[in-house]
Amino acid sequence: MTAANTNTVSAQANVASANGKMLRHVVMFKFKETSSPQDIAMVEKAFAGLSKSISLIKSFEWGTNNSPENLNQGLTHCFIGTFSSEKDRDDYLVHPKHVEFTKIAGPHIDKVTVMDFWVK
C-alpha cells in the first residue's frame, strides 16, 4: 500500500494519486455580516471535518486571508482539498456528508469562488 492509497489526511502532506497527479479544489468564502464568530467557527470546523470523514479527499488545508494586496474581493477564507481524479471530485460533490455541509454553510455564505485544477 502506498501513501496514495491510505486515507491519511494531513494539512501539510500533499498526497498525490498513484500516477502522481493532484487535482486541487480551491474554495473561497466571504461570510455574511449577520453571521457570528461562532457561526463562522462552526462552518470552518464542519468543512475541515469533511476531510476526516470522506476518504476521497487526499489532503486538506485551510486558513484566513492575510494578503496585503487587497485583491481578495471580500473573500476571507480559503480551503484547498486535493483529489486523485475528477471522478473522486465529482463523487465528493454529491457525497451526503458534503451535501449536508453545504446546507449547514449555505445560510452563512455571502460570496463564494471555487476553482479546481490539475497541478501541471
Next chain:
Amino acid sequence: MTAANTNTVSAQANVASANGKMLRHVVMFKFKETSSPQDIAMVEKAFAGLSKSISLIKSFEWGTNNSPENLNQGLTHCFIGTFSSEKDRDDYLVHPKHVEFTKIAGPHIDKVTVMDFWVK
C-alpha cells in the same frame, strides 16, 4: 541544510519552512477577451518562471479551472506559491522580477483574486 533551505522548486513538493509553517499565496486570473492564446501562454510561462528565479518561493503550482460547479466567477487560471514567512511574501511582492511580471501580465488581466493564508 534542510529541504526548507534549498531553492528547489517543485510543483508537487510542498516545502515547509524550518518551523513547518507554510504561507500559501493563491492567485486567480481571468484574462481579457482581447488576449490571444499566445498572450495567455506567455503570462503562464512568465508566472511559472518566477518560481525558478526567485528563491523566496518555496514551491509553486498552477493549472486551469475544470470545476463543474460554475462558481469560478469567470476566473480561469489558479496559481499557488508557498512562502516560509510573511517577510518572504512581502519581499516577493516588491521583488524586481515580480514587479516586471505584473507589468507583463497586467495588460492581459480582466479580473484577479488573491488570497494568502497560513496553513493551519
